[in-house]
Amino acid sequence: MAIQRSDIRGHATELYLCGGLRALSMRNLAARLGVTAPALYRHYGSKDEVLRDMVREAYRQSATYIHRALSAATPLDRFRRAGEENLDFALTHPRWYEMMYLSPERFGWSDYPPEVAAHAQATHQFWMDRVRECVDAGYLRAESDIRDVGMTMWAHSHGLITIYMRGLLELSEARFRDVYRASARRMLLGLGTRKLLREVGAGERDGEDGSGDVDHLQNTEYSEAYG
Amino acid sequence: MAIQRSDIRGHATELYLCGGLRALSMRNLAARLGVTAPALYRHYGSKDEVLRDMVREAYRQSATYIHRALSAATPLDRFRRAGEENLDFALTHPRWYEMMYLSPERFGWSDYPPEVAAHAQATHQFWMDRVRECVDAGYLRAESDIRDVGMTMWAHSHGLITIYMRGLLELSEARFRDVYRASARRMLLGLGTRKLLREVGAGERDGEDGSGDVDHLQNTEYSEAYG
DNA sequence: GTCTATACCCCGATAGAC
DNA sequence: GTCTATCGGGGTATAGAC
Numbered sequence: 001m002a003i004q005r006s007d008i009r010g011h012a013t014e015l016y017l018c019g020g021l022r023a024l025s026m027r028n029l030a031a032r033l034g035v036t037a038p039a040l041y042r043h044y045g046s047k048d049e050v051l052r053d054m055v056r057e058a059y060r061q062s063a064t065y066i067h068r069a070l071s072a073a074t075p076l077d078r079f080r081r082a083g084e085e086n087l088d089f090a091l092t093h094p095r096w097y098e099m100m101y102l103s104p105e106r107f108g109w110s111d112y113p114p115e116v117a118a119h120a121q122a123t124h125q126f127w128m129d130r131v132r133e134c135v136d137a138g139y140l141r142a143e144s145d146i147r148d149v150g151m152t153m154w155a156h157s158h159g160l161i162t163i164y165m166r167g168l169l170e171l172s173e174a175r176f177r178d179v180y181r182a183s184a185r186r187m188l189l190g191l192g193t194r195k196l197l198r199e200v201g202a203g204e205r206d207g208e209d210g211s212g213d214v215d216h217l218q219n220t221e222y223s224e225a226y227g
Numbered sequence: 228m229a230i231q232r233s234d235i236r237g238h239a240t241e242l243y244l245c246g247g248l249r250a251l252s253m254r255n256l257a258a259r260l261g262v263t264a265p266a267l268y269r270h271y272g273s274k275d276e277v278l279r280d281m282v283r284e285a286y287r288q289s290a291t292y293i294h295r296a297l298s299a300a301t302p303l304d305r306f307r308r309a310g311e312e313n314l315d316f317a318l319t320h321p322r323w324y325e326m327m328y329l330s331p332e333r334f335g336w337s338d339y340p341p342e343v344a345a346h347a348q349a350t351h352q353f354w355m356d357r358v359r360e361c362v363d364a365g366y367l368r369a370e371s372d373i374r375d376v377g378m379t380m381w382a383h384s385h386g387l388i389t390i391y392m393r394g395l396l397e398l399s400e401a402r403f404r405d406v407y408r409a410s411a412r413r414m415l416l417g418l419g420t421r422k423l424l425r426e427v428g429a430g431e432r433d434g435e436d437g438s439g440d441v442d443h444l445q446n447t448e449y450s451e452a453y454g
Numbered sequence: 455g456t457c458t459a460t461a462c463c464c465c466g467a468t469a470g471a472c
Numbered sequence: 473g474t475c476t477a478t479c480g481g482g483g484t485a486t487a488g489a490c
Contacts, residue, residue: 002456025482038484039457047483098330101393111394120395151396152383152410159386160378162328167339168347169378183379187414229473252465265467266474274466 003033005043009053016054017095052113058096059119065089066126075133082130083157087180090161091173098165101158127154156187230260232270236280243281244322278334279343285323286346292316293353302360309357310384314407317388318400325392328385354381383414 011032015024026047030037044050066089069082090097100120104112112120131150134140143149160183163169164176171179238259242251253274257264271277293316296309317324327347331339339347358377361367370376387410390396391403398406 026484027482035456036458037482038459038486041484042456101389104394124395148406148409149413151387151390151406152413155386155390155410156379156383156414157386158389159382159384162385162389163378163382166328166330168351179375179378182375183382186376186379187383253467254465262473263475264465265469265476268467269473 003035003039003043005053007033008040008043008050009057012050013054013057017093020095048109052116055099055116056119058093058099059116059123061093061096062086062089062100062123063119063126066123069130075130075137076139079130079134079139082127083184086157087161087177090165091177094165097161101162153184153187156183230262230266230270232280234260235267235270235277236284239277240281240284240323244320247322275334275336279340282326282334282343283346285320285326286343286350288320288323289313289316289327289350290346290353293350296357302357302364303366306357306361306366309354310411313384314388314404317392318404321392324388328389380411380414383410 008029012024012029015028015032026037026040029050030040033040040050044053065085066082069078069085072078072081100123128147128150131140131153132146135142135146135149140149157180160180164171164180169176169179235256239251239256242255242259253264253267256277257267260267267277271280292312293309296305296312299305299308327350331337355374355377358367358380359373362369362373362376367376384407387407391398391407396403396406
């Protein structure tokens, strides 16, 4: 049986996941598949094309995680679930996650190839849809441009994950999940309407119903889930 | 005059800034300095050591930017100024900024060398000090752990800059500055106390004094500076 | 079509001459 | 302190075996 593109991509990904780009050479890759390096060029035009395929795979995997959120019943649940799934993806496949946010020049590209850009655009759109749903349902403030709200939340989520992965927080993964949720909650206390404050756990705090002014939340314990 | 470490680091940085890691080889570097590659090994033990020195330089440069904020008069001004200086640094030296947040394995490291970790820690501490000041002055909500507040803001700032640098926002630099400030403002509307809401521009909006409930801010124009 | 063998040039790094 | 010479290992183009 001849070698398939998917075999190459699979082993390339495995190599990358184990030892980073350093471990991923065409010779290494070929040896894993029991062939010599030039044989790979029958299936991929260059190492670059292998990398591109890997990035696409990262987006594809990411999509399988966050799309599970669509099975949730309400806009708010879909939104929260998407956040959880994204966190799961990032923690389970950190290098795939990282690849999605690496500068193009990391791969020697001056810009992203069209198919990668399309995946990125689709992911972006998914998040915007989640935000739009929540705005329409009255859970998030309506602004002149919905994308601005999504962008702020996206920035927070991605920034936090990056900082964690960089090792600057010195937290266990389990602890980081709590921290992530707590931080997301802080975001929502700013972004959410009173309706959201009422629905998201305010009822569990000291008998308050969350309809008072925001300063009442000042010393809340944030280590619980935001939903 | 013999070659100095600073000459090597300077040219290495220039090469990296122009063409990324691909353009930075010991041979290239040596050619730029008018010597041959092995000569560099009198000054640096390895290419790795050059990289480490470059990352340290990135932190040093970053520090010169954000430390200017200390000349501002009040905690709130120092905090905002630090944000502006950090944005300036990121936009003026995107690759230096990027280096500060690259995973260690980008450089072939399993972890950060101690001197780099120390710089990162100092930068972290600087931001925590800015947050602490603002909490003490009553501008930011006091939480059980101050670092949590700083972390949320840090994550937002870094995430937004990363997304912009990745080219996903398709904005001009000037427009991005507005977007950054607007997004930071959204964060503060969640993080700030009423005192902050009163001081930060609420007075300019339709004659409101900002002391009402937060839903009044729902459709505010956010494209102005957050301070 | 698919793979091997070979070859070229660039890389990081070392040894030893000057 | 810098050179030349050299090593092992990369990406990949080419030629040709099956």
